[in-house]
Amino acid sequence: xxxxxxxxxxxxxxxxxxxxxxxxxxxxxxxxxxxxxxxxxxxxxxxxxxxxxxxxxxxxxxxxxxxxxxxxxxxxxxxxxxxxxxxxxxxxxxxxxxxxxxxxxxxxxxxxxxxxxxxxxxxxxxxxxxxxxxxxxxxxxxxxxxxxxxxxxxxxxxxxxxxxxxxxxxxxxxxxxxxxxxxxxxxxxxxxxxxxxxxxxxxxx
Amino acid sequence: xxxxxxxxxxxxxxxxxxxxxxxxxxxxxxxxxxxxxxxxxxxxxxxxxxxxxxxxxxxxxxxxxxxxxxxxxxxxxxxxxxxxxxxxxxxxxxxxxxxxxxxxxxxxxxxxxxxxxxxxxxxxxxxxxxxxxxxxxxxxxxxxxxxxxxxxxxxxxxxxxxxxxxxxxxxxxxxxxxxxxxxxxxxxxxxxxxxxxxxxxxxxxxxxxxxxxxxxxxxxxxxxxxxxxxxxxxxxxxxxxxxxxxxxxxxxxxxxxxxxxxxxxxxxxxxxxxxxxxxxxxxxxxxxxxxxxxxxxxxxxxxxxxxxxxxxxxxxxxxxxxxxxxxxxxxxxxxxxxxxxxxxxxxxxxxxxxxxxxxxxxxxxxxxxxxxxxxxxxxxxxxxxxxxxxxxxxxxxxxxxxxxxxxxxxxxxxxxxxxxxxxxxxxxxxxxxxxxxxxxxxxxxxxxxxxxxxxxxxxxxxxxxxxx
Ligand code: SF4
Numbered sequence: 001x002x003x004x005x006x007x008x009x010x011x012x013x014x015x016x017x018x019x020x021x022x023x024x025x026x027x028x029x030x031x032x033x034x035x036x037x038x039x040x041x042x043x044x045x046x047x048x049x050x051x052x053x054x055x056x057x058x059x060x061x062x063x064x065x066x067x068x069x070x071x072x073x074x075x076x077x078x079x080x081x082x083x084x085x086x087x088x089x090x091x092x093x094x095x096x097x098x099x100x101x102x103x104x105x106x107x108x109x110x111x112x113x114x115x116x117x118x119x120x121x122x123x124x125x126x127x128x129x130x131x132x133x134x135x136x137x138x139x140x141x142x143x144x145x146x147x148x149x150x151x152x153x154x155x156x157x158x159x160x161x162x163x164x165x166x167x168x169x170x171x172x173x174x175x176x177x178x179x180x181x182x183x184x185x186x187x188x189x190x191x192x193x194x195x196x197x198x199x200x201x202x203x204x205x
Numbered sequence: 206x207x208x209x210x211x212x213x214x215x216x217x218x219x220x221x222x223x224x225x226x227x228x229x230x231x232x233x234x235x236x237x238x239x240x241x242x243x244x245x246x247x248x249x250x251x252x253x254x255x256x257x258x259x260x261x262x263x264x265x266x267x268x269x270x271x272x273x274x275x276x277x278x279x280x281x282x283x284x285x286x287x288x289x290x291x292x293x294x295x296x297x298x299x300x301x302x303x304x305x306x307x308x309x310x311x312x313x314x315x316x317x318x319x320x321x322x323x324x325x326x327x328x329x330x331x332x333x334x335x336x337x338x339x340x341x342x343x344x345x346x347x348x349x350x351x352x353x354x355x356x357x358x359x360x361x362x363x364x365x366x367x368x369x370x371x372x373x374x375x376x377x378x379x380x381x382x383x384x385x386x387x388x389x390x391x392x393x394x395x396x397x398x399x400x401x402x403x404x405x406x407x408x409x410x411x412x413x414x415x416x417x418x419x420x421x422x423x424x425x426x427x428x429x430x431x432x433x434x435x436x437x438x439x440x441x442x443x444x445x446x447x448x449x450x451x452x453x454x455x456x457x458x459x460x461x462x463x464x465x466x467x468x469x470x471x472x473x474x475x476x477x478x479x480x481x482x483x484x485x486x487x488x489x490x491x492x493x494x495x496x497x498x499x500x501x502x503x504x505x506x507x508x509x510x511x512x513x514x515x516x517x518x519x520x521x522x523x524x525x526x527x528x529x530x531x532x533x534x535x536x537x538x539x540x541x542x543x544x545x546x547x548x549x550x551x552x553x554x555x556x557x558x559x560x561x562x563x564x565x566x567x568x569x570x571x572x573x574x575x576x577x578x579x580x581x582x583x584x585x586x587x588x589x590x591x592x593x594x595x596x597x598x599x600x601x602x603x604x605x606x607x608x609x610x611x612x613x614x615x616x617x618x619x620x621x622x623x624x625x626x627x628x629x630x631x632x633x634x635x636x637x638x639x640x641x642x643x644x645x646x647x648x649x650x651x652x653x654x655x656x657x658x659x660x661x662x663x664x665x666x667x668x669x670x671x672x673x
Contacts, residue, residue, distance in 0.1 A: 031286035
């Protein structure tokens with residue numbers, strides 16, 4: 001997994017609440033057996049016209065935001081399906097962090113597995129950042145994951161919180177499977193105990 | 206003496222392999238269901254890392270999301286990508302030795318209908334699937350939740366997940382449901398009350414006489430939609446009804462082991478005095494048949510209501526979201542919901558594709574014809590539901606009324622196969638999501654119960670089932 005330490009990038013405003021996973025990546029683009037190449041489909045229903053041309057009114061199509069790496073959005077971002085295609089598409093498109101008042105649980109977890117940082121902040125601060133982000137190419141934010149700080153375009157610093165384990169994995173680009181595999185003995189001990197107590201979970205096939 | 210614990214606390218505690226410093230736990234996973242859309246990249250990840258499956262016997266694979274639902278389904282797969290996904294599932298299942306139910310098998314169906322039918326879903330277990338509606342299995346008192354593909358791979362390799370304990374949210378619905386009010390209406394009314402983020406960070410336990418009185422099918426409908434209320438999982442304490450449903454199913458424990466299991470399952474219900482982080486109480490008598498008008502499941506009203514006016518919203522975000530939803534749905538504020546005409550009716554999905562749902566529809570449409578302006582599609586949730594319905598003669602009732610009776614799959618719930626709405630078409634649907642584009646680009650969805658969907662098919666507009 002890619003490491004995430006610090007980024008300095010343009011933030012794009014997406015003032016929509018309940019941005020759902022069908023909006024982030026419509027179902028017709030889920031028919032892939034790869035993890036990569038989904039960036040072109042990110043937000044496709046609101047990003048393209050029926051003839052495939054780009055819609056001028058979609059924020060990420062505007063020249064100032066084409067290289068945005070940060071999204072600022074309304075509450076309950078990522079609600080709906082468990083599809084990891086949603087963070088895959090955002091990541092492939094170039095988004096590295098999302099700031100919103102709240103995130104849906106499954107999407108939130110999926111982001112961390114893909115080097116994408118979701119940051120939840122109080123609604124009034126997100127509203128202010130949304131206004132910052134409306135300043136186009138000048139809407140440059142710095143996100144420092146090691147120090148848990150966001151620097152707004154005017155230089156003001158805002159603190160944020162992230163689960164310490166997730167932070168550690170992102171900064172070091174660690175994949176949790178490897179970390180858990182090391183605990184094979186503990187898992188085996190759990191299984192032995194469970195098998196003695198609930199044998200029916202082990203005789204079924 | 207330990208402190209009184211909730212059903213959720215008990216299942217969680219029984220599965221902790223290790224508490225980690227960061228406040229996360231390594232949680233053991235007992236059962237894993239996989240389908241074609243969210244598993245290929247996980248198998249690929251295992252292959253690339255040279256890893257195997259820790260316990261192959263805990264996995265059940267079944268294709269559902271993009272299988273065709275027409276009778277000629279075997280030769281009908283409409284896109285090369287769908288075919289690739291379906292082939293990949295079969296290939297991976299064979300290569301890794303996973304129990305696999307192929308598309309042409311009578312047991313095939315939507316993962317969340319197949320698991321319970323096969324006795325794979327058991328109380329007190331942890332169950333995961335790369336699908337958010339895994340919450341359905343909570344109807345059996347199992348801690349069941351959707352996971353992303355990286356987690357699918359994590360479970361395959363280690364039989365565990367790294368998770369933080371959720372909060373306990375209790376939703377109690379007591380009293381008697383009115384005539385025409387079903388499990389689906391209860392689920393929608395709950396979401397209307399708590400909102401789509403109301404359950405974020407929590408596991409819901411549904412308590413009260415309404416859930417005790419519901420059949421297992423009805424309980425599954427309610428738990429299925431926990432995720433629409435933002436909760437990863439919903440739970441209902443197992444009881445005799447649960448055990449009767451499980452007993453004798455192919456993968457259920459047998460003989461003495463079954464008795465032993467029931468003993469354990471009986472110990473799971475929340476203790477007297479257990480603490481919840483939040484409690485919500487709803488009087489069953491206050492719930493009318495529900496219908497959604499917007500593009501989020503929380504945009505829901507009793508069928509007797511009118512389309513809301515954005516001008517009445519206090520909060521500017523709420524106002525903007527109503528405006529956006531109405532523009533998308535092509536609706537005017539103040540329109541009576543019962544004046545909204547529909548083009549299609551879809552009956553099926555993991556929310557309402559079970560035998561009881563088929564019976565509820567048959568009861569409404571028996572001896573009637575669907576409105577000539579409406580196309581009606583009924584898609585059973587599994588091959589076994591289909592067989593049962595046909596044994597009861599329901600298929601003939603549907604066909605006589607003018608419905609299209611299909612093979613099992615997710616179908617028009619998410620429109621990944623050929624079953625979808627045309628742009629601008631409006632559908633009364635028994636599925637669970639009315640997001641923009643959910644049933645096809647520019648599709649317009651109104652979520653309702655099976656009986657309400659059947660009523661809409663007959664009249665050609667959203668209809669109060671109590672008046673039909
Ligand atoms: S029926 Fe719909 S909600 Fe259920 S698993 Fe299939 S696509 Fe998902």
